[in-house]
Amino acid sequence: MIRLSTAHAGFEAEFRTLLDQARETTAKVDAAVAGIIAEVRAEGDAALLRLTGRFDRWAPASADGLRVTPAEIEAARAACAPALLDALDLAATRIERFHAAQLPRDVELDDPLGLTLGMRWSAIEAVGIYVPGGKAAYPSSVLMNAIPAQVAGVRRIAMCVPTPDGALNDLVLAAAHRAGVTEIWRVGGAQAIAAMAWGTASIAPVDRVAGPGNAYVAEAKRQVFGRVGIDSIAGPSEVVVLADASQNPAQIAIDLLAQAEHDESAQAILITTSAQMAHAVEHAVEEALGTLARAEIAAESWRRHGAIIVVHDWEEGAALVDRLAPEHLEIMVSQPGPLFDRIRHAGAAFLGAHCPEALGDYVAGPNHVLPTGRTARFASGLSVFDFLKRTTWIAAEKRGLEAIGPAAVALAEAEGLTAHARSVAMRLGQG
Amino acid sequence: MIRLSTAHAGFEAEFRTLLDQARETTAKVDAAVAGIIAEVRAEGDAALLRLTGRFDRWAPASADGLRVTPAEIEAARAACAPALLDALDLAATRIERFHAAQLPRDVELDDPLGLTLGMRWSAIEAVGIYVPGGKAAYPSSVLMNAIPAQVAGVRRIAMCVPTPDGALNDLVLAAAHRAGVTEIWRVGGAQAIAAMAWGTASIAPVDRVAGPGNAYVAEAKRQVFGRVGIDSIAGPSEVVVLADASQNPAQIAIDLLAQAEHDESAQAILITTSAQMAHAVEHAVEEALGTLARAEIAAESWRRHGAIIVVHDWEEGAALVDRLAPEHLEIMVSQPGPLFDRIRHAGAAFLGAHCPEALGDYVAGPNHVLPTGRTARFASGLSVFDFLKRTTWIAAEKRGLEAIGPAAVALAEAEGLTAHARSVAMRLGQG
Numbered sequence: 001m002i003r004l005s006t007a008h009a010g011f012e013a014e015f016r017t018l019l020d021q022a023r024e025t026t027a028k029v030d031a032a033v034a035g036i037i038a039e040v041r042a043e044g045d046a047a048l049l050r051l052t053g054r055f056d057r058w059a060p061a062s063a064d065g066l067r068v069t070p071a072e073i074e075a076a077r078a079a080c081a082p083a084l085l086d087a088l089d090l091a092a093t094r095i096e097r098f099h100a101a102q103l104p105r106d107v108e109l110d111d112p113l114g115l116t117l118g119m120r121w122s123a124i125e126a127v128g129i130y131v132p133g134g135k136a137a138y139p140s141s142v143l144m145n146a147i148p149a150q151v152a153g154v155r156r157i158a159m160c161v162p163t164p165d166g167a168l169n170d171l172v173l174a175a176a177h178r179a180g181v182t183e184i185w186r187v188g189g190a191q192a193i194a195a196m197a198w199g200t201a202s203i204a205p206v207d208r209v210a211g212p213g214n215a216y217v218a219e220a221k222r223q224v225f226g227r228v229g230i231d232s233i234a235g236p237s238e239v240v241v242l243a244d245a246s247q248n249p250a251q252i253a254i255d256l257l258a259q260a261e262h263d264e265s266a267q268a269i270l271i272t273t274s275a276q277m278a279h280a281v282e283h284a285v286e287e288a289l290g291t292l293a294r295a296e297i298a299a300e301s302w303r304r305h306g307a308i309i310v311v312h313d314w315e316e317g318a319a320l321v322d323r324l325a326p327e328h329l330e331i332m333v334s335q336p337g338p339l340f341d342r343i344r345h346a347g348a349a350f351l352g353a354h355c356p357e358a359l360g361d362y363v364a365g366p367n368h369v370l371p372t373g374r375t376a377r378f379a380s381g382l383s384v385f386d387f388l389k390r391t392t393w394i395a396a397e398k399r400g401l402e403a404i405g406p407a408a409v410a411l412a413e414a415e416g417l418t419a420h421a422r423s424v425a426m427r428l429g430q431g
Numbered sequence: 432m433i434r435l436s437t438a439h440a441g442f443e444a445e446f447r448t449l450l451d452q453a454r455e456t457t458a459k460v461d462a463a464v465a466g467i468i469a470e471v472r473a474e475g476d477a478a479l480l481r482l483t484g485r486f487d488r489w490a491p492a493s494a495d496g497l498r499v500t501p502a503e504i505e506a507a508r509a510a511c512a513p514a515l516l517d518a519l520d521l522a523a524t525r526i527e528r529f530h531a532a533q534l535p536r537d538v539e540l541d542d543p544l545g546l547t548l549g550m551r552w553s554a555i556e557a558v559g560i561y562v563p564g565g566k567a568a569y570p571s572s573v574l575m576n577a578i579p580a581q582v583a584g585v586r587r588i589a590m591c592v593p594t595p596d597g598a599l600n601d602l603v604l605a606a607a608h609r610a611g612v613t614e615i616w617r618v619g620g621a622q623a624i625a626a627m628a629w630g631t632a633s634i635a636p637v638d639r640v641a642g643p644g645n646a647y648v649a650e651a652k653r654q655v656f657g658r659v660g661i662d663s664i665a666g667p668s669e670v671v672v673l674a675d676a677s678q679n680p681a682q683i684a685i686d687l688l689a690q691a692e693h694d695e696s697a698q699a700i701l702i703t704t705s706a707q708m709a710h711a712v713e714h715a716v717e718e719a720l721g722t723l724a725r726a727e728i729a730a731e732s733w734r735r736h737g738a739i740i741v742v743h744d745w746e747e748g749a750a751l752v753d754r755l756a757p758e759h760l761e762i763m764v765s766q767p768g769p770l771f772d773r774i775r776h777a778g779a780a781f782l783g784a785h786c787p788e789a790l791g792d793y794v795a796g797p798n799h800v801l802p803t804g805r806t807a808r809f810a811s812g813l814s815v816f817d818f819l820k821r822t823t824w825i826a827a828e829k830r831g832l833e834a835i836g837p838a839a840v841a842l843a844e845a846e847g848l849t850a851h852a853r854s855v856a857m858r859l860g861q862g
Contacts, residue, residue, distance in 0.1 A: 084845055087838035094835070098548050101540050107532045109796075117529050117796050122775055124809045138846050171845055207808040226664065229809035233657065254857055258850040293849040340824065344553055351826040354858060358851040359825065359832065362839040365540075365548050366823035377638040378555045378660035380821040390811040392529075392797035393771065394790065395782040401790065404525070407518035408793040414515055414602055415569050418724040419689040420789040426685055427785060 001306035006316050023236050023265040033219040036190040044200035051191040058166035063202040068184040076173035091363040092143050092178045098365030099151040102384045114400030118393045123153035128196030130211035133162035139175035144368050145211050146179035152387035157181050162188020193220035197228045235373040236265035240326040244333040245274035253284035255356050260301035261294040267305040271317050278308045318342040325376040328357045347376045432737035437747050454667050454696045464650040467621040475631035482622040489597035494633040499615040507604035522794040523609045529796030530582040533815045545831030549824045554584035559627030561642035564593035570606035575799050576642050577610035583818035588612050593619020624651035628659045666804040667696035671757040675764040676705035684715035691732035692725040698736040702748050709739045749773040756807040759788045778807045
């Protein structure tokens with residue numbers, strides 16, 4: 001953990017070091033992934049069975065067995081505690097409602113010259129959702145990836161999830177069921193991405209692939225990009241907490257650690273106007289650390305990437321936030337609204353003392369798939385927009401063509417595209 | 432050119448061959464581009480000067496000379512024909528108006544449980560626009576790339592354009608001026624993308640890069656993706672024309688050729704319900720070909736990738752369009768609206784006989800940067816959305832936290848994230 005203060009002469013250099021710190025070393029898996037994709041393209045289901053056997057130490061006798069059955073989904077739901085199913089349902093209902101509010105409207109512009117211009121939104125037809133297996137199998141991620149696609153109107157959602165040693169994750173299946181996903185394949189890794197992008201005899205190809213995964217999954221998404229659409233490739237998670245002297249240091253400390261417990265590469269940063277609060281939080285973090293189930297991971301993240309920055313005022317603080325462009329931003333000050341209005345770059349913001357980031361991770365409604373690693377400067381969280389596309393359209397009466405056609409002819413000729421020019425001129429009776 | 436008919440027994444196989452036809456062989460430039468990016472990162476302006484000398488056979492004495500001066504822009508405008516400046520202005524005004532109509536609204540949802548959820552749109556701060564030089568220097572592309580960024584509210588737009596042998600393109604500079612772009616660098620190729628993504632002493636880094644380019648530019652965009660945002664990587668252009676027996680075959684022919692003249696990899700396809708129209712258009716294409724400035728290119732494209740498909744009815748026709756998911760779709764039938772409503776996948780549509788695609792390329796208002804190579808299944812044309820990003824936010828009163836917090840605690844515990852659970856529980860008085 002590093003302690004910075006904008007009052008120190010060396011602050012700018014220290015802050016730049018923090019900004020440029022690489023938190024992740026990307027494994028070189030390009031060639032391995034290219035090989036797996038080539039196998040799946042060449043051999044389809046046979047390659048899926050072989051690769052599933054190799055990586056997940058489990059494989060059915062035939063490709064039919066790769067698909068999770070309705071009975072398995074029902075059994076998984078029955079095995080979940082009713083309180084957990086209720087929690088999933090509350091989360092799903094709220095996520096549905098928030099994403100429905102995102103749905104955009106079509107544009108139709110009537111033009112006095114005699115043209116009508118429009119933009120029509122429509123859903124992507126088939127989408128593949130990747131869900132990691134094993135330790136990092138998060139039912140909340142199933143909801144966050146599948147529900148925006150459902151709300152957007154995607155007709156077919158195929159989900160791939162590895163089942164290491166054949167073990168199904170009950171809560172993941174229950175979440176898929178709640179999100180209306182019925183096509184679930186027990187396939188993971190780069191082979192799952194390849195199957196969804198290129199199709200096999202069993203798994204029909206999709207148009208877009210979304211969802212988190214390990215280095216192999218991320219590289220496979222890079223390699224199939226263009227063949228299908230992909231979502232952004234997530235890096236390690238991060239939070240910036242802004243806190244003034246009015247806040248409870250124990251709450252801030254646990255919020256920082258909630259970020260740090262994700263993995264050793266996660267980053268938690270406190271920015272405060274109060275030197276006293278900085279000390280109190282540092283102390284509270286040390287105290288809370290020992291009590292966590294994932295204490296070692298959280299401690300390592302905090303030691304390596306944690307930071308506490310004391311600023312003179314919130315003008316300085318807001319400027320630092322924009323440079324960090326954090327995935328998550330908690331604004332724990334007495335008047336969070338005006339401070340939020342001054343900040344331009346953040347994936348998701350959590351305003352006030354009653355709004356820990358974990359509320360948004362699970363049940364508040366906005367998506368928890370967010371841009372990491374300063375990409376909030378140009379990228380956004382997952383939303384219905386990831387599952388929609390636009391078709392623009394033009395309709396012209398003859399007088400509309402006559403009004404603007406000559407300018408098109410002039411520009412086409414200036415660009416040396418004579419067929420372009422003539423396609424307009426001919427309709428003006430000049431061809 | 433191939434002639435297909437859905438009435439033939441072999442149609443499905445023939446159509447699949449057409450769908451899977453690779454129209455472009457991608458040059459292997461990965462290593463060369465990686466080297467150029469490394470040079471620019473290591474040496475900055477010095478590398479730009481050296482690479483510009485090597486590739487554009489021109490270089491100023493110092494990096495200051497890489498920037499186009501206000502006097503050069505003024506001189507370029509003065510050298511353009513007034514009618515062309517008027518045409519640019521008409522185009523720009525219409526493009527501005529259409530893109531302004533795309534601007535989305537923020538979301539704010541009040542929740543009876545005591546939470547407020549929101550989504551706020553904001554502009555990307557700094558954007559780089561790449562404009563190809565030499566033969567393919569299209570002033571229309573400057574407008575189509577820069578105006579959506581301006582309308583979105585981007586504060587800084589930097590433009591890079593190569594000037595081979597030092598020659599500036601007057602109309603390109605005039606278009607940049609009309610679009611409000613004042614920061615123009617005479618740098619091209621992978622070195623331009625590297626400079627915009629990583630920054631040099633002269634060129635401040637941007638957050639997103641957009642614009643077309645050759646194989647080196649496309650590969651450079653791939654390699655800087657993640658550091659900055661990029662637009663889609665365009666493949667060769669294509670059009671599908673739907674025409675019934677009521678249309679003028681000469682107009683359809685010239686529209687097909689307007690696509691074909693772009694380059695040898697372009698693709699023009701006619702789908703018609705009339706066998707007679709199919710013959711008439713085939714004949715009209717042959718006749719028109721000889722009259723074009725770019726006749727050889729158009730002939731090669733038509734020979735290699737052109738197709739005329741006769742369908743039984745528009746139900747069949749619409750289904751084929753969705754499988755082709757074309758960049759451009761002309762619907763030249765007597766009632767284009769209902770047919771357009773049945774089609775799900777196309778980048779841009781042009782409805783009726785008075786609406787050749789070239790109108791949209793230049794002056795109608797919608798963008799001409801569109802998804803190619805069947806990517807309209809999941810991708811969209813350039814728009815203000817490419818220059819905006821979203822921040823979601825949550826505000827909670829204490830009673831809101833109390834209403835939904837317990838579900839968050841339950842899910843966090845089920846996922847083994849105890850600090851997440853405690854960050855909520857502590858605020859519920861359970862920590």
